[in-house]
Amino acid sequence: MESKKNNSAVNIRQFQKVCDILEIYNYNPNKLVTILQEVQYEYRYLPEDILTFVASSLDISPAKVYGVATFYSHFTLVPKGKYIIKVCDGTACHVKKSTAIIEALQTKLGLNNKKNTTDDLLITLEVVSCLGACGIAPIVVINDEVYSSMNPEATEKLIDSIISVENN
Secondary structure, X not given: OHHHHHHHHHHHHHXXXXXXXXXXXXXXXXXXXXXXXHHHHXXXXXXXXXXXXXHHHHOOOHHHHHHHHXXXXXXXXXXXXXXXXXXXXXXXXXXXXXXXXXXXXXXXXXXXXXXXXXXXXXXXXXXXXXXXXXXXXXOEEEOOEEEOOOOHHXXXXXXXXXXXXXXX
């Protein structure tokens, strides 16, 4: 009986932030996209059980919530890392050898085209088509910070500094 009670407390805590978000938007189903954005910001992705909870709380079908979550490319249903590293592979960056940066990061982090997040959920690597900064190519964006004229060695140093900060 005690473990059921503890599981219930964990579930309440797990959904409390979602309840707070729903309350901010007055449980308005017309605010679904905004609600999902807030939820994703909180969890770094949209967990299935949270989507179901949101649907139930807004009195709309889980299929509708899932449809919205999968329609917009900025939503993700898989966990992402604390640090999102975007490497531009658009024409200007590609010509300036962004592929070497991508390969170096994949090797260093044990990632590939199918697995883009480290097991510890620290880092997610995303290869993007264009970040709109062709004049300073190749570029790497870590969360919201832009790093210009990058190369594999400089990018690996950034990763080392992230790992160092996180391990201390």
